[in-house]
Each structure stands twice: as C-alpha cells, then as structure tokens.
Amino acid sequence: MDEISMEISLTVNGEKITKTVPVRQHLVDFLRIELGLTGSHLGCEHGICGACSIRVDGAVVRGCLMLAVQADGTEVFTIEGLTETGEIADLQNNFVERNAMQCGYCTPGMLVTAAELLRDLKPRSREDIRNHLSGNFCRCTGYHAIVDAVEKTINKRLEDS
Amino acid sequence: MNKENELYLLDRPNSYVGRTLSREAAKRAVAGRGRYTDDISPNRTLHATFVRSPYGHAKILSIDVDAAKKHPGVALVMTGVELSEMCTGPWVGTLVCFEGMKSAPQYAMAVDRTCWQGEPIVMVVASSRAVAEDAAELVSVEYEELAVVVDKETALDPKTPVIHPELGDNLAFEKTIETGDVETATSEADIVIEDTFTFGRHTAVSLEPRALLAEYDPGTERLTIHTSSQCPHMIQAVFARTLGIPEHNVRIVAADVGGSFGLKIHTFGDEVATTAASIKLGRPVKFIADRLESFATDIHARENRVKGRIAVTKDGIITSMDIDIRSGAGAYSQYPRTSVFEANQILNITGGPYAHENYRATTQVVYLNKVPTSQYRAVGHPIGNSVGESLVDQAAAACGIDPMEFRRRNVMHDDSYPRTSAAGIEMQDLSHQKCLETLVDRMNYDELRQEQSKYREKGIQRGIGIAAFIKGTAPGPSGYYGAGGAPIATQDACTVKLEPSGGVLCMVGVTDQGQGVDTVMGQITAATLGVPIESVRVIEGDTDAVPYGGGTYASRATAIGGEATYQAAQKLREEILEIAGSLLQTDTDKLDIIDGNIVDKGDTTSRISLAEIGRIGHFQVSELPNHIQPVLSATHRFRLRDALYIFTNGIQGAYVEVDVDTGFIKLLNHWVIEDCGRVINPQLADEQVRGGCVQGLGGALYEECVYDDAGQLQNATLADYLTPMAGEMPDIEVAHIQTHTSVSELGAKGVGESGTGAAPAVVMNAVNDAIRPFGGKVTCQPMSPQIILQALGKI
DSSP states (O other), rough: OOEEEEEEEEEEEEEEEEEEEEEOOOOHIIIIIIIIOOTTTOSSSSSSSTEEEEETEEEEGGGGBBGGGGTTOOOOEEEHHHHTTTHHHHHHHHHHHTOOSSOOHHHHHHHHHHHHHHTTOOOOOHHHHHHHHTTOOOSSSSHHHHHHHHHHHHHHHHHHH | OHHHHHHHHHTTOOOOTTOOOOOOOHHHTTTTHHHHHHHHOOTOEEEEEEEOOOOEEEEEEEEEHHHHSSSSTEEEEEEEEHHHHSSSSOOOOOOSTTTTTTOOOOOOOOOOOEEETTTTEEEEESSSSSHHHHHTTOOOEEEEOOOOOOTTTTTTTTTTTSSSSHHHHHHHEEEEESSOOHHHHHHOOEEEEEEEEEEEEEEEEOOOOOOOEEEETTTTTEEEEEESSOOOOHHHHHHHHTTTGGGGEEEEEBOOOOOTGGGSSOOOOHHHHHHHHHHHHHHOOEEEEEHHHHHHHOOOEEEEEEEEEEOOOOTTTTEEEEEEEEEEEEESSSSOOOSSSHHHHHHHTTTTTBBBOEEEEEEEEEOOOOBOOOOOSSSTTTHHHHHHHHHHHHHHHHOOOOOHHHHHHHHHOSSSSSOOOOOOOOSHHHHHHHHHHHHHHHHHHHHHHHHHHHHHHOOOOOEEEEEEEEESSSSSSSTTTHHHTTTTOOEEEEEEEEEEEEEEEESSSSSOOOOOOOHHHHHHHHHTOOOOGGEEEEEOOOOOTTOOOOEEEEEEEEIIIIIHHHHHHHHHHHHHHHHHHHHHHHHHHGGEEEEEEEEETOOEEEEEEHHHHHHHHHHHHGSSSOOOOOOEEEEEOOOOSSSEEEEEEEEEEEEEEEEEEEEEEOEEEEEEEOOSOOOOOOHHHHHHHHHHHHHHHHHHHOOOOBOTTSOBOOOOOOTOOOOGGGGOOOOOEEEEOOOOOTTTTSOOOOOTTTHHHHHHHHHHHHHHHHHHHTTTOEEEEEEOHHOOOOOOOOO
C-alpha cells in the first residue's frame, strides 16, 4: 500500500513550512521526523502523559492526538521556538535553578503547559499549580520542585508587573 | 592520603562538596536540546517492530511471513528460530549465589512456544515504524493455547500445570534464614501479632520507553549501540556474548536517558533482535518501545504475598519477627540479574531498623505466565518495610504505646555499631535514633497528634504514619553479581586528566539518568583538585570513552563512583604538585592548589597556573628534569572490601486524610529524614528523595499491572495504569543526617532509593491510623478506594 499523502502549509516556530506528509502521521512525528524538532517527546501516544504538549494557534495541545494534516494553516510553537523567542526564559531558568527536572523527558511538555499560567497571569496557590500540571506525567521529580519553579516564576512576574 | 588532608580537600572553605550547583543537562533539557536515543537517526536507519504473543502460554504451530516480506518498504522479517541461529545460545537467568535456583532457557524471541503475553515472536524491519507495523499485521501465526499459571498461591500445587516441565515444578528459588530462636521467643512473648500482606505488580513507567539504535559496520566488524541504559558495560558484555562478537568491538553509548528506575539495567530479547537485524543488514536499525509494549514487555516487580508475625513484651520490646514470602515471578528469570532479588531483599531487610535477635524468613519465588520480573527502584524494600512497619504499628497499638515511642524503644542505638542485624547482615554507621528525634521535631509530632484529635471530633479522619527503614545501597563484590557469575562490575572507576589548557576531563563508569551523577562527579573532582567547576568536564555513558564500570544501579553511583573519582583526583593532584614543586623549586608539601592555581599552602597568590602546568606537561616537557615524565592522567578503581552493601537508614512520616465514605485518600504532608552519609549536592540529594517517595506512593496508592485468569494484561495504557500526578501528591520535607560511611574516605552512601523504599510503608501506616477507630485495617497495596471501603466494611 502506498502511503496516502497530502501537502500542508503551516508556521512552525515562526518559520513557514510546506511539506507533503502521510495523512496518518501525527503532528509530533511530523515535527520530530520531518523537521528535526526533537524537543517534543512521545511518552504514550494516547494523550495521557503530556510529554508531547505543544502550542497550536495559541492553545496547548497533545501533539500525539493531532494529525499533521490537521495542523495545515496553523501556527505551531514547540519548546525550541518558545526558547528562541525568550517568552519563558525566566521559567526555564527557574527550572534549572530549582532542578525541576531529572531525566528531562517531560520537561518540554511541562514548560509548554506551565507557560499557560504565565500568559494568564494572576496569583496561584500551589494547589492551583498542581492541578494545572496534572495532565503532565513526571516520573522523576515527585513534582515538588516543578511546583516551586512555576510558583517562583509567577510570583516574580506579578511582582514585576 | 591521611585523614587530615582528606578533610581539608573536601571541607576547605568554598569547597564544591556540600554545595548546591545546577546541572548542565538541565540547561539542555529546558531548551528541548536533550539527546535521547530516538533523537538520533543516522542515514539509512531502519525501524523494527514485533509481532508479539497474544497468549499467556501457547505452542507456536506455524508462522507465515511471506506477505510481510513482500510488503513495500520491508527490509527484513525474522522469526525466533532464525534469530536463534545468530545467537550463541539461549539465556538462563540464574546466578550461582542463589543456591538451588533454576530457570528455563529463554530465547530472544520465542522459538516453538510462548510463555507470556507480549513475548516477541517475529521481528519486522522496514523503512519506518508505521510501515513495519503495516507489514507485521500481515504475519500469520498459528497457536495452540496451553494452560496458564497466573496465581502465585497455587503455582506449586500438584494440580497446577508446570510451565517448564524440565524444571520439575514452578519453583524458581527458595530460601530460609533463621537467627536466634523464633519459636521460643514467640511462645514466651506477651503479645503476638500475625498478618498477611499483598502487593500488586508494578512496572517502572519511565517516560522515555526502552530505546535502542544498533549500527553495525560490516567493514570493520564494529558494532555501536545507542541505547537508553543505566549500565553500558553490562550491555556490551551481554550483547557481545549473545551475538558472538568480541566485546572490544562493541561500543555502547547511552546519551540522555529519559528515566530508568532499574528498568534500564536489564537486557531484553527485542533489543537483541534489533541488534541482530543491524548485523544482518549492515544498516542502522532502531527499536523504540511504544507504551503498550512498555507495559507488556518491560520488567515487572513487587508481586508478593507476605505472612508476617511479630512478638513483643507488654512494655513494647520486640523479641522476634518472622515472615513467609511468596513471590510471583514471570515465565523466566530475567537474565542476567535474575528474578529473585526482590524476595531475597524482603528477607534481608524486614524489621531491619530494630534490635531484636530472633528472626526467621522464608521465601519461595514461583514462575507464572506473566512478564518476567526483576529489579525496580528500591528492590524489595517497599514490601519489607510495609510488612515490618505495619507489624510494628499493630504491636504498638496492642501494647497501648504510641508508635513513635514504640520505635524509640526498639531501634538499634546509634552507638551500637558495627553490629549484625537479625537477618545476619553487617550494619555500620547508622543513625536511627538521630533520625527519629529529628522527625519528631520536624513533624511537631505531639502537636500533630493533638490536631488529629481535634479533626476526629469534627468527623474528619486523619492519620499519622511513621516508618523507620534501612536501605541496602552500593552492593559489594562479595555478594551477588560478580560472585554470582554475571558480567556486571560491582567496582567502579574514574580517570581524571589534566589537559594542556588546564581543563580537566573526568571519565566515570557510573552513569547519569538525570540524578546529577555527572554534576556530583564534577563537584568531587573540582573540590579535590582545587580547580573551578567550570574547568571540569565529566564524560559518562560511552564504553569507548570511560574506564570499565558497573554503571548506575542500587544507589551506587556516588557511593562507589564518587569514591573512585575522589581517589583518582587525589592521585592527579599529587602528580601536578610534583611537577609544580620541580618547576618552582619548592617542596610539594608546602604547595596547594586553589582555584586552578598552584599556591603556597595557606596563601592564595598564584605561583603558577594549572594551565601552565598543562602546557609544560604536554608541550614543554624539556623544562622538567629527566626523572619526571608527566602522565597527567590518573585512574582509580574502588570496590567494597567485605561489606555486602553500604546500608543507609532513615525514617519517614506521613499525614493523610481518609474520606470514609468514598475511600479516597488525601496526602497532606510527608517527611523524610534519611542518612546518606556525606551529601555532595544537597539539592540533588533532596530531589532524589522526593522523586523516590512519589514513586513509592504511586505503588502504594494507584499502580498495578492487572492480569486476568488467562494471563492477559488488562491495563496496558497510561489511561488504565494510574500513576501519581501533580494534583494528588504532597510537598515533601526532606532532611539529612550525615553519618559518613567508614568504608570509604568520601563517606557517601546511596540516596536514590530511600524515598521509594519506605513511602508505601508510611502511607499505609497513616491510612491505618486514620481508620483504626472504625476497626478497619488495610494490608493490601495499591490501597485503592475500593480496598479502603472494604477495610471499613462498607462494601
């Protein structure tokens, strides 16, 4: 069986991309295999673990539950793009300083999810932060350090705003 | 090195040892620049997938691969028989240190019979994983179902079928130890408590699944394997021997590893098959387990039933403990580490914090038609601690003594070491008393009890749990792997080099999976040599680059690898000082190295920089007298001498709320006081404990691989196998007591498993404390709401 393919055009991390993709390829496979953006990780391909969380048209989505062809015409940001724009540099620094990751496999998805709390900036309790991150599985840290890093970033931004 | 100098190097002002420093790998991780095995894709890479057994036990009648072979994009289809022809022989997962142990030969892929659901049957290699899966669906396998053995309790009954008839029965291993006189102590005791505990199967659920990329070069006959592994040299030895390639022609590279937890100290048949495909095709072949494959083929652990008994005097002194363990392994003992360590560790550590002298433990490990079991973080400890600490709590309640006070009366005294535990294991440098009193303080124990009472009056059921523990870390060569016959190093090594620029390279046999092993080795090197941390680069995870070592398992990296690094750095320091002494015409005794410069001892003014020593030592050797030939590289290997393990200890506390109408458990607070000896990086040590705790809490509360009566795994997705998420987990307060181990100069013990080892025990004790007024008691993990409601008699 030949792969059924389709041409898509989208913006990835600010760059316009046109590619022909197999219609069954999910978005993260497309980003990783076709574009070499290996920062987005696959942990379950069932939409549970959150390791593949990316931003599509401003919303956090599970990249494994979206087909590449569904991303036609969208604007996609991965961890590589969010790093380059500097949007979450403070959050990233706090993750490093607080050691809010060990193996680092969940980290890109965790940062993309946590970034939502920074865009909707308001005081958050630790419980709020925990609940917000509850769709992102981390097997290493036990979450405490991640909550610390997110909390510190929110509080600093509130202080500076 | 004399003691004075040793303390000086590690404890001098501004030492890097004992200080929190950030990890380089963290900086890569936050930018999405991690480099995991699946991120590596050489040109012409092919992808492997597997047809796996849908049955727990079945005879393979026929395999038809013709359609799959013809599928466009397919490069290779290989059966178990074809693979066995490329292998030197099947694996037999026994170690001679486990006397009488038996296991059947296991092929990398099933040959004529499959003994567990998920066992690989046929490999398909194609241009992409998707194409390989398309073709795998065209493979037709005819099976004849055979009777399965899934219940460990009946596995040894005469009526139960025998999985491997050549073994005679389903018994993998049995062992009994007894010290003192349990029967007399029990019959003379004022109070005897007996109970039975059951523990579900867990699996590691590393977020990055198992991953392997094999690259065989037919020209040079060299094999390079990139793999997500904790133990590169073990993988080198096992794969080379299994595939008949000289070990020195096999290079194992473990770059970033996305979680491991013991899962990735093992070898798997599908990974051997993938490597064989690369050898056969002369092209890179990659296998990345998907999540279903992870659940159905990663090692499982923890499936145990333990009957326990404790005997105490009426004033609360433990006189005896005895336990009877039935451990459910899989269809084969996992090669090369075996499937019996867990049961053996339960036997070693149950009741381990206490000073009683009468102890008996019996274990039987039985084969089942399930995924093979083996080592998973804190092997055996969650079970042994849950059993021992629950019995202690029940005995305290029967005596009418507060559980903290009961433990205070029974723990081994801090001034009583060295001594032997009731299980016959040598204990030294422990601190149960200090840890207990620190916990009392940190928990505000008395106030917390008062708060608990107040909530009771309001109809809110809160429970306080306590669990003291010991943890075997950093196993020595006299015990299991080396002595048992497996190609797994229990010693470890470090090479430290001074480069011409004054930079320092530190190559270690231990590996990093995110714990910060590389950071810790860098800190030890920089502190010992007296150089800025920025000038040290640590290299790990590449058998072509590092000295031979065992890798990271059993909380050994800092305890064993750290000491090797410390000693290697001291050797290099001595050579640097010798060269400096010659150049400066000064006694080496009068020189020191501070911040990358040679200085007069007690002064900070640079007399010559390390960069200058590096330059002269490499390029201007003529400036040195003939009797000095710079090497500027030092290697040291370290192993334990006599000790079985470096035991650590600690105590955990938990505060929980149980909703007696729904059976839901809310974790309110969690404390860990532990003694890992010298702490090199406080933040990293804390985070090992926190992450480990949550892994233990997952097992205690949510996680279980559920099999049905046909040997079918029922919940092989992350939607069905529940893991702890941020919303359910508490903040965890951690404190360290630092009793240096006397088996090394560095004084560090292991820390990676202390959280996991006792978290299930402490939360089970807290839950039982909460429901005790209702006459409820839980002795089964995971403690699902259903289990809680059953314990309360509500369902």
